[in-house]
Amino acid sequence: MHSERPTLRAVAERSGVSMKTVSRVVNGERYVAADTAARVLSVAAELGFRPNTLAREFRAGGSSATVGLVTGDVANPFYARIARGAEHALRDPGLSLLSASNDEDAARERTLVAHLVERRVSGLLVVSADDDHTLLARERTLGTPVVFLDRAPADVAADSVVLDNAGGVRVAVEHLLERGHRRIGLIGDLSRLSTHRERVDAFGTAMRAAGIPDWERWVRSDSHDLDEASRAARDLVDGPDAPTAIVTTNNRITTGALRAFVDRPERPALVGFDDFDLADVLGVTVIAHDPDAMGSVGARELLARIAGDDGPPRHHVLPVRLVVRASSSTSR
Amino acid sequence: MHSERPTLRAVAERSGVSMKTVSRVVNGERYVAADTAARVLSVAAELGFRPNTLAREFRAGGSSATVGLVTGDVANPFYARIARGAEHALRDPGLSLLSASNDEDAARERTLVAHLVERRVSGLLVVSADDDHTLLARERTLGTPVVFLDRAPADVAADSVVLDNAGGVRVAVEHLLERGHRRIGLIGDLSRLSTHRERVDAFGTAMRAAGIPDWERWVRSDSHDLDEASRAARDLVDGPDAPTAIVTTNNRITTGALRAFVDRPERPALVGFDDFDLADVLGVTVIAHDPDAMGSVGARELLARIAGDDGPPRHHVLPVRLVVRASSSTSR
Numbered sequence: 001m002h003s004e005r006p007t008l009r010a011v012a013e014r015s016g017v018s019m020k021t022v023s024r025v026v027n028g029e030r031y032v033a034a035d036t037a038a039r040v041l042s043v044a045a046e047l048g049f050r051p052n053t054l055a056r057e058f059r060a061g062g063s064s065a066t067v068g069l070v071t072g073d074v075a076n077p078f079y080a081r082i083a084r085g086a087e088h089a090l091r092d093p094g095l096s097l098l099s100a101s102n103d104e105d106a107a108r109e110r111t112l113v114a115h116l117v118e119r120r121v122s123g124l125l126v127v128s129a130d131d132d133h134t135l136l137a138r139e140r141t142l143g144t145p146v147v148f149l150d151r152a153p154a155d156v157a158a159d160s161v162v163l164d165n166a167g168g169v170r171v172a173v174e175h176l177l178e179r180g181h182r183r184i185g186l187i188g189d190l191s192r193l194s195t196h197r198e199r200v201d202a203f204g205t206a207m208r209a210a211g212i213p214d215w216e217r218w219v220r221s222d223s224h225d226l227d228e229a230s231r232a233a234r235d236l237v238d239g240p241d242a243p244t245a246i247v248t249t250n251n252r253i254t255t256g257a258l259r260a261f262v263d264r265p266e267r268p269a270l271v272g273f274d275d276f277d278l279a280d281v282l283g284v285t286v287i288a289h290d291p292d293a294m295g296s297v298g299a300r301e302l303l304a305r306i307a308g309d310d311g312p313p314r315h316h317v318l319p320v321r322l323v324v325r326a327s328s329s330t331s332r
Numbered sequence: 333m334h335s336e337r338p339t340l341r342a343v344a345e346r347s348g349v350s351m352k353t354v355s356r357v358v359n360g361e362r363y364v365a366a367d368t369a370a371r372v373l374s375v376a377a378e379l380g381f382r383p384n385t386l387a388r389e390f391r392a393g394g395s396s397a398t399v400g401l402v403t404g405d406v407a408n409p410f411y412a413r414i415a416r417g418a419e420h421a422l423r424d425p426g427l428s429l430l431s432a433s434n435d436e437d438a439a440r441e442r443t444l445v446a447h448l449v450e451r452r453v454s455g456l457l458v459v460s461a462d463d464d465h466t467l468l469a470r471e472r473t474l475g476t477p478v479v480f481l482d483r484a485p486a487d488v489a490a491d492s493v494v495l496d497n498a499g500g501v502r503v504a505v506e507h508l509l510e511r512g513h514r515r516i517g518l519i520g521d522l523s524r525l526s527t528h529r530e531r532v533d534a535f536g537t538a539m540r541a542a543g544i545p546d547w548e549r550w551v552r553s554d555s556h557d558l559d560e561a562s563r564a565a566r567d568l569v570d571g572p573d574a575p576t577a578i579v580t581t582n583n584r585i586t587t588g589a590l591r592a593f594v595d596r597p598e599r600p601a602l603v604g605f606d607d608f609d610l611a612d613v614l615g616v617t618v619i620a621h622d623p624d625a626m627g628s629v630g631a632r633e634l635l636a637r638i639a640g641d642d643g644p645p646r647h648h649v650l651p652v653r654l655v656v657r658a659s660s661s662t663s664r
Contacts, residue, residue: 041473066447074419074431075412084407087433096447098430099406101419115398115428119451141373226609258613277558278610281590 015043065095067302068116069295070109071127071149074101078251078274078291079127082149085295086125093303095122104190104224106130117144123302125149125295131192133158145305147298151194152315159305161298161316165195166202168287168320169247172271173206175285175322176245179330181269182210185218185236185243187229187253196221199249199273218243229256237261237268245269245328251276254284270327283326293318347375397427399634400448401627402441403459403481406433410583410606410623411459414481417627418457425635427454436522436556438462449476455634457481457627463524465490477637479630483526484647491637493630493648497527498534500619500652501579504603505538507617507654508577511662513601514542517550517568517575519561519585528553531581531605550575561588569593569600577601577660583608586616602659615658625650 012019017036024032025040032040067090071079079101087097098116102109109130116124123145126136137156140146145159152160176184186203189196200219207215220232229252236243237260246268248254254272261267272279275288297316344351349368356364357372364372399422403411411433419429430448434441441462448456455477458468469488472478477491484492508516518535521528532551539547552564561584568575569592578600580586586604593599604611607620629648 041470044474066451068430073416075409075416077407077409077412080407080409080412084405084433087406087435096432096444098400098432098447098451100428100430101416103419112428115430119398119430138373141377143377255609255613258610262613277587278590278614281587281594282610282613 011040011044011047014047015040066119066121067095067097067123067125067299068113068119068121069097069099069125070102070112070116071099072102072104072129074099076252077276081291082125082127082295082298085290085292086299087295088292089296089299090303095303102127102129104129104193106132110135113139122306123147125298125302127151128153129193131155145302147302147305149294149298154194157313159301159313159315161294161301161318163195163289163294163318164320165198166205168273168289169199169202169249170206171320171322172247172273172287173203173210175324175328176247176269176271177206177210179245179269179328181243181245182212183218183241183243183245184212184215185220185246185268186249187223187232187236187246187257188219188221188249189253190224191221196249203247217241223253223256226252226256226259229253230260233257233260237264243268244330245271248272250274254279254286258282258284267330269330271322275323279323279325285325285328286323287320288323289318289320343372343376343379346379347372398451398453399427399429399455399457399631400445400451400453401429401431401457402434402444402448403431404434404436404461406431408584409608413623414457414459414627414630417622417624418631419627420624421628421631422635427635429631434459434461436461436525438464442467445471454638455479457630457634459483460485461525463487477634479634479637481626481630486526489645491633491645491647493626493633493650495527495621495626495650496652497530498537500605500621501531501534501581502538503652503654504579504605504619505535505542507656507660508579508601508603509538509542511577511601511660513575513577514544515550515573515575515577516544516547517552517578517600518581519555519564519568519578519589520551520553520581521585522556523553528581535579549573555585555588558584558588558591561585562592565589565592569596575600576662577603580604582606586611586618590614590616599659599662601662603654607655611655611657617657617660618655619652620655621650621652 008019008022012022017040021032022040025037069083069086083099090097100112102112106129113135117139125147127150128148133153133156136146148158148160150162152162173184188200204215220236223229223232248257251274257270271285273287275286279286340351340354344354349372353364354372357369401415401418415431422429432444434444438461445467449471457479459482460480465485465488468478480490480492482494484494505516520532536547552568555561555564580589583606603617605619607618611618
């Protein structure tokens with residue numbers, strides 16, 4: 001089955017000019033008389049001729065200088081910085097980045113991956129909301145390299161760049177234990193996300209190691225937006241046997257918790273996963289890391305694969321570090 | 333000139349299966365024996381057959397269900413929220429959004445526009461960093477609708493969605509004048525941006541109306557990142573005849589100014605353009621507006637154009653409002 005797309009030749013014939021002239025007009029080059037250009041554009045519009053048709057006619061391979069990035073919510077600064085890091089790493093070798101959000105929805109992610117592959121991206125960077133990576137694995141087999149960011153897939157062997165989630169939470173809990181806290185809470189993102197599970201597991205391990213077996217009573221999961229995080233924070237602090245300290249597992253949840261406590265003179269100690277722009281101004285202790293590096297390391301890995309590197313999958317774990325500020329200074 | 337792309341038929345013949353079976357394998361459908369699927373994928377990879385070839389073969393028109401968005405820095409929450417608003421408005425009619433950053437660079441913007449048009453987007457939303465919109469106007473003539481966001485183009489008549497920049501700055505200055513301030517400073521973004529020029533012009537008009545003719549001495553432009561904004565804020569406050577109040581013209585600059593004053597007991601009153609997540613926690617008075625609405629209004633305008641609406645260009649001006657918090661409470 002073939003679609004009938006108007007050709008460069010058809011535009012040239014109808015306009016009464018050469019194909020070279022049509023090419024010049026459509027590509028916006030100089031040295032074409034204004035009335036000729038107007039006639040060619042008018043004919044091109046009439047026939048429905050699109051420059052991309054031209055681009056395809058004049059391009060040999062069909063491969064493109066673009067990489068696709070699929071993340072969760074585009075309005076989360078963590079993802080925005082991943083995008084920036086990837087963009088900068090791709091710029092020198094001359095590639096552009098096209099980003100799209102899956103909104104933590106597996107079906108949307110598959111649609112976006114299909115859109116990007118159809119648009120001949122050279123490779124894909126994916127913060128996956130999907131548990132099933134059959135589609136991505138197939139695209140990889142068919143020649144589009146894929147690097148997983150933030151969340152390593154459990155079902156396929158693939159390149160990935162993740163944070164030291166367990167190490168970060170362990171350091172946060174140990175820091176609060178050192179300050180004398182024993183009743184420590186945790187507010188986390190969607191339970192189904194692997195990063196969330198890793199962070200809760202590390203929390204449990206650190207609490208049990210400190211001889212606090214009933215830690216699960218202070219865990220609140222599935223806080224995916226600011227309001228949910230605020231509610232969870234108030235719920236924890238207003239409950240019986242309230243925690244004296246809280247670990248928030250990402251920057252959105254930290255912001256929600258800060259909002260929940262803004263009018264309260266008594267606040268629990270707070271350590272948040274992810275640094276953020278105003279954490280220094282607000283004096284919030286954080287588990288800091290470099291989201292730009294997640295984007296750039298992932299992009300460089302992808303470039304190696306695009307260049308033909310077919311070695312076994314590589315797994316990068318980016319370091320995190322505790323940045324102590326005022327929010328964790330209250331001792332018990 | 334035609335590139336020789338391997339066809340579905342070639343893969344079917346080489347694999348010894350039907351075209352329907354190849355289609356099933358490549359589309360990840362069920363009911364294909366595992367060894368057959370493996371053979372087909374192996375042949376497809378060997379021949380360099382790509383699913384997008386398939387998609388094109390089975391698609392009639394060639395038009396796509398995707399819209400491109402080009403903004404400045406992807407890591408700026410203002411742009412991230414524009415993207416979110418556009419994404420949500422496009423979702424119901426079944427379109428996806430592909431975003432890219434021009435980093436406020438005209439040449440990058442042209443490259444990105446070319447990439448997106450080549451990838452057959454149905455329309456373009458653009459926060460343009462370019463003064464010359466010949467390329468975009470040509471794409472529009474050739475059938476790709478374009479809606480300008482945040483900055484209306486001066487050189488072409490086109491649909492646009494902008495903020496009430498002048499009204500916002502006027503309200504901010506009048507608010508500070510009411511509190512008794514006369515020496516009011518302004519820290520602004522890149523001078524070449526039309527939004528910046530509009531905001532500075534409105535600032536000058538409001539100051540002159542208040543009988544303060546020497547207002548330009550307190551204007552600092554070209555603060556495009558947090559560090560530049562911090563420096564400008566310190567420079568203003570440490571200078572001779574320092575302003576007692578400052579207007580910052582976007583959320584990044586506000587953040588930079590907050591950082592500059594974090595260790596100082598004496599701070600100038602502050603009003604920032606753009607609300608932001610922690611402005612309530614920090615008590616920052618802002619000129620608030622709805623960046624999601626800029627994205628969604630723009631997307632709906634674009635959808636109308638994609639659907640064939642060829643009426644004259646429309647110009648939307650989104651309202652802004654003053655949200656008074658503690659940072660502007662100091663009177664003089």
